[in-house]
Amino acid sequence: MSLILRTATRFLLPLLLLFSLFLLLRGHNSPGGGFVGGLVAAAAFALYALAFDVAAARQLLRIDPRQLIAVGLLVALASGMVAWLAREPFMTGQWSYITVLGIGPVPLGTPLIFDLGVYLVVVGVMLTIILSLAEE
Amino acid sequence: MTIFLWNILLALAWLALTGVFTPGNLVVGFGLSYVILRFAQYAIGPSPYFGKVFDVIRFILFFLYELIASSLRVAHDVLTPTHYMRPGVIAIPLEIESDEEITLVANLISLTPGTLSLDVSADRRTLYIHAMYVDEEDIDAFRQKIKRFERKVLEVTR
Amino acid sequence: MNVLLVLPILIPLVTAVAALLAWRWRRVQRWMSVLGATALLFVALRLLTSVWRDGIQAVQMGSWPAPFGITVVADLFSAIMVALAGVMGFAVAIYSLSSMDAERESFGYYPLLHILLMGVCGAFLTGDMFNLYVWFEVMLMASFVLLVLGGERAQMEGAIKYVTLNLMSSALFLAAVGILYGMAGTLNMADLAEKLKNVHHPGLVTTLSMLFLIAFGIKAAVFPLFFWLPASYHTPPVAVSAIFAGLLTKVGVYALIRVFTLLFVHDVGYTHRLILVVAGLTMITGVLGAVAQNEFRRILSFHIVSQIGYMIMGLGLFTPLALAGSIFYIIHHIIVKTNLFLVSGVVHRLCGTYELKKLGGLYQVYPGLAILFMIPALSLAGLPPLSGFWAKLTLVQAGLEIQQYEIVAVALAVGMLTLFSMIKIWTEAFWKPSTLNPQPSDNRRRVLNLLFPIVLLALLTVAIGLVAQPFFALAERAADQLINPEAYIRAVLAGTS
Amino acid sequence: MGITTLVLFGFVLALLAPWLYRVGRRATGWILATLPLMQLMYFASFVRPIAQGEVFVFGSAWVPSLKTSLSFFLDGLSLIFALLISGIGALVVIYAGGYLAGHHQLGRFYGYLFMFMASMLGVVLADNVIALFVFWELTSLSSYLLIGFDHEREAARRAALQALLVTGVGGLALLAGLLLLGQVGGSLELSTLLSQGEMVRTHHLYLPILLLVLAGAFTKSAQFPFHFWLPSAMEAPTPVSAYLHSATMVKAGVYLLARLSPVLGGSDSWHYLVTLAGAVTMLVGATLALFQTDLKRLLAYSTVSALGILTLLIGLDTTLSIQAAMVFLLAHAFYKGALFLVAGAVDHETGTRDVTQLGGLRQVMPITAVAAGLAALSMAGLPPLLGFISKELLYEAKLQAPRAAPLITGAGVLANVLLVAVAGIVGIRPFLRERTATPKNPHEAPPSLWLGPVMLAGLGFIIGLLPNTVAAPLVSPAVTAVRAEPTEVTLALWHGLNPVLLLSVLTLASGVGVYFGRGVVRRATSRLEPITHWGPARWYDVALDGMNALARAQTRLLQSGYLRYYLLMIIGTTVGLTAYTLAARGGFPRPHGFADVRFHEVGVAALIFLAAVTAVRARSRLAAVAALGVVGYGVALVYVLFGAPDLAMTQVLIESLTVILLVLVFYHLPRFASLSPQRARYRDAVVAVAAGGLMTALVLVAASMRFHPPISHYFAENSFVRAHGRNIVNVILVDFRGMDTLGEITVLALAGIGAYALLKLRLEKKEGG
Amino acid sequence: MSGVFSSVLMLLGAAFMLVAAIGVFRMPDLLTRMHASTKAGALGGGLLLLAVAVHFGELGITSRAVAGVAFVILTAPVAAHMIGRAAYLTGVPLWEGTIVDELRERYSTRSRTPNPGTTQD
Amino acid sequence: MILERLTAVFVPTHLALAMLIIALFLAFARLLRGPTLPDRVVALDLVSTLAVGMMAAYAVMTNQPVFLDVAILLALIAFLGTVAFALYVGKGRIP
Amino acid sequence: METILAVVIGALYATGIYMMLRRSLVKLIIGLGLLSNGANLLIFTVGRLTRARAPFIPEGAETLTPPYADPLPQALILTAIVISFGVLGFAVVLFHRAYQTVGTDDLDEMKATDT
Ligand code: NA
């Protein structure tokens, strides 16, 4: 394997992950969102797996990507069910404003949590497929 | 140390990406980056760090000059019917040792039109590059030119 | 707020997620599966009674008013289908406990099974065209994975055809939905029904309806689009075959009936006439396919095709009685066909093969099993007084009423051939003396567990046959709602101006 | 206890029979026989009121929405059949207990027998035609199970299937006929329909209805050319043959003809069709009977002939002929039932049914021999037996036939002559002459085996002596019911010296002649054998083989196993159907012109086009993947050019990840190879281009046609205000249409699980049951 | 002023990219083509992104554009290196005008004939 | 105002886009021609870079910064495909 | 522009279908890829093309005023892309395993499950 690729990857990985979070958090107002963000995160780990090897990528990830799938689905599902607490139909958005340090009041709602669920599922799925395939 | 630097850089990148330049956002960015770095600590080994802002700026200017000059040279060759180039694969002995430095040098060489890093020897003592304009008579002159390049990088990193 | 409507979609998903989280604990997954299936059955029956009592119900997901958000809506037809999905899910979940091998169980069988149910229920309940596409894909993807789970060669070969041809159908469906939106500007089915009523170019709508006909026709496995089904349905473990046989193609039939009663009713003389022709050809080619087979599950697979013909025959005739016949047929068929597959699984468990040539002697040793086979088999062939008889009778009656004698003749003749091939199984597997000699001692308790859902479904078949009236009344009222969609449209678009 | 309960109780008992047999063992037959006996007594209680002209209708709802009720209808015709069914039924149940004693599946046998008995009662009692059909089909089914009772033998299985298919096809025709009849007559209740004859006969659907109903009746009653299943059905245990295939089930068709003759009868078509079928069947059956050496087959063919006679009589459609039919019905039921049971007893005791091997049994089986003799004489039409009275009536009816009386009479005489010989062969010969060696050493049969024959033969004898015990109470009401007009019937042994008596004597004399000259007759007619070889039984085989061959050919053609043919078929259908519809019913609106285009847009479009073509023409896989990548980037550019950044992002990401996936997989997959021949490639190209052209046309049409403005304005107005997001696409995804996305991530999750399972779980040949 | 500056950057960037494409189209062997493409391409892309930064002149957009430039500079050389290395090692032929190859002795196994797996696949 | 926008934005962006399109076709021609897989990969890589450039130019042309986001994503991600291809090319042949 | 894109869509369908009609698994995958691109572009085109105005509500505004690209087809396509990507990913793995199991890439060798 190439030393250059490995070294570059070590620096690109956090950059890609940061970018993926950026896309996730900003997606409600600008291009991006859970799916795109999740793909970028998956791409980051995929790059790592290609540059090093699958075992290293799994070690880096620590959590089994299949569990990410389940957790992601759970998050998405739960975000939709929150509406039931307010006696409203499934997936009715529940919003409140939260003051974020340095940015100010930011609307936080269940659709954003739903997007997070999407993010997790996408990461989990892509990594499950790519890592299993690369192990062949 | 490197981790700290990288952390700051990532926090700055966060500012740039969100476009909200406030101290608070810097803290948020720092926090996020910290989490990610911590998460990714297997990937980033320990590495010494020496900050030399002045050297950095000087190096950037030098690099830009090289970039534009060689770009024009390649462009000229591309756009004219005859090929002036004298390509070859040259081995460059390396002084630098760390992965990061080798990568930096190799990438800068690659970025410059006319040269392309092909491979690093297993003992990391030699960098093989493909170059478009090699003087047949004096390959060592070419080697020296690249070595100068390497030293400039060393000035920045060490 | 009506939670009941989304629960048939969410319960399987919750079950699947719980089972996924319990990936390593097989026993926990098994319990979850049974629990989830029971809950689904309960909710589905509640929904059915509720719709029967209070009429068509609709809920707007996310509280966004129709036609802007996604509507989940249950008329009687939907509720019946969901109830059937509940029954099948329950039966197969129980059957799986004793029939599924530990390896498949630890590689996601239960989550897949429940997500399949989720997709099926979603497709039945959604009131939105694109959302229907999504549920189709959920169901399809789950079926892909269930089909290949285990990775045996036959599974692979079958799956390649299944996957490719179904993807073809999805691509067509997607294109059709896109074009529909481009022309009508909406995706809500009730809203579409309103907007397609008076268009200047009805011919274009007819053309579009052809795309839906083909896309759903592939899913429903009608002639000449059914090839994926006989190529694959006999390859996975039998519990999977059974749930496929019971539910998957019926979702295609459901979709056909839904769109050709709600949306495309402006040129019945062309579209429904065509459907009738397709119905006839489907019956014939399917049953002849079955006649040519000599393997238990392959015979059953081809019969699915043939029976689909009956289901859409009612749609093609397009009278209240005919539609009631179709719905009754679906009710009957889902129960019976699933059961036949389950029986084939028991036979396989006892004899180790599905090949009729090698089978035999079961009647001698297992008279109970023989009866359990005879009931669904004869019902499938339409012998009175089992459920299939009433289904066929209704369709024949409906055809005679409007002088569609050709299709009636086909329906009757195909019934005969169905009987012929069911009898073939009976003769070969049950009556014929066997060199194989089924071993009664072998894991008797597990076989008994397998028999529980079979007995349940057989009793249901007999009950529908003997006490047909309530079931028929259900089908009749459901058909009435289909043929007079105003109530459906009102229920969906209520509260929007 | 109402009729409904009584009939349905038979089914309950059928279910319980196997269990009862486990408890009751040898006594089971006697215990079970109480039900038909009770039924017999119950029906007997109706004899008087019905003879006085009453008719009983019992009804209970079943499926009112389908106008189906579980209604029963008891008049003279139903009554005579009901009495036969329950009376002979009781005897047969007892007989079966002895005949199959010790058989390990006797319990099941009782089950099937009771199921049959109940169904048969249902057929003759049903008022609602659908209920009638239900019971009709159940008789076919139980008959199937009984014929195939000895299921380990292939011949039994084949015969069972044959009977089921032949009567099944007829049954379906009958269903259609009955439904049409109901439609025309305005009711599904027979009691109502019977008065609608005039309306039905003048309806344009009359002929189809008639043909359909006749198809049902003729197949069930083994009329030529559907007769062949009946001799084959002799694979059944003898009690079954005696009961189903002589006394009851085969007469269901006759019952149906008689029942419907007030509605469907009285027309020329009815007359010709029914008479002709009956006459041919009568002759064919009698002739073929003579060739047989197997006791049961002899009886079976003679039964075919008898059924022909009954049909012929109903076809003649006069009061006299119906009278003759009803009396013959009784006579035949008694003597044929007795003879079958005797045949069974003989077989049971000697181990053979080959008449050429039997002789002198009167010494060892005296009681059986008496019963057999009486029955045979009745069959031959000797006074003072019931058979004689019936034959007299028969000749009388034929002589007075409305058309072609001499011809019909001649045929009748011929058939009866042959039947006299058959009676001798079956009922007399095995018991006379020398004892011959038989596989088993015979003794007198146990009481359960001789009770039936003795009772039946005795009844034929007693009623022959006292014919008016049945004339007024049974025959008159039956004829009244069929003729739909009050009829008085009196019967007598002696009618004086008349042409009929002359014919009887002639018949008897010729019959005895044929009996002794049967060797000559057989030799003479043996030249006909090749013809019989090509008879209807052969047609059945050919039809069955043909159907199987057709099925195989069709399946080979359609389900060829080649994925690309499946695809071709589907795509071809799509293109053909859609293009046809568009052309025939669509009408092309004017598509957009080229006016409003930009250079870079055309450039990107052209790039996609070229890249797609390149992907097809690429000689290597990775070149194709690279071209696919260009397509992907091009599509992403289109998304950007027309204002869809989220789409472009997604597209770009997916493009890269797809490349990774493909590259990972292509490590292992082989290189491209061009496997298809040139011609296939051209064909596929044509299909593909046609499909592409269709999509182009559809896009053009759809893009220039908008019936309604889209609903998107709502999202533009509410996305920020109510859903707190500025990226409308994202808001649609996670909020307005969040349900879609929930489904979407579920699909993804499945893809992940699926890929994982595919790669990690590899079962070898080990299947779950 | 910023308009003009942005336009200049944009045209310059586009021109560089065009040059890169021409180079890829007409240079004689893989490695020389890469000199044209990866670098000139990266330079051109960078210039175009800078043009965006200058055009909008808003801090948020500018910073994103600069981040984009950084991405290009970070990834382009690595990609170029990877292709070049793989191609060289698998025996993609060099232009006949190549004057020296000091890497070859290290990889004595490098096949002289092009590997069908890479050329044809 | 309009004139200024025409000269400052319309003309240069259209010109830039035109150049990029021509470049795109040249790159594609290389992809078509090969002859080796790495040649195609280089061409594909260039196509992606050109797409980045086009998106950037288009963002200016339409005054819509959202397209810039797509461009930077592409800049970051396209690299991945190239690396994958390169690894495929070199697989198993590196001593 | 619709006209031109219509032709492109037709080409994507045609090439995709042609590739699916070949005997090779690999070509089948590529065909599927082309086809799904065609379907997405189809929805995009028939959902009406609007140049440049992406459906984003600008800072400071509460609603979006026309003209803007219809966001709904975009959302549909996004969902469809993701779904077909998931399916394609699975199909790729399936074909890979099928090749391993059956030992050939030739689809004609995979017909044992039919009659
Ligand atoms: Na998004």
Ligand code: NA
């Ligand atoms: Na989505």
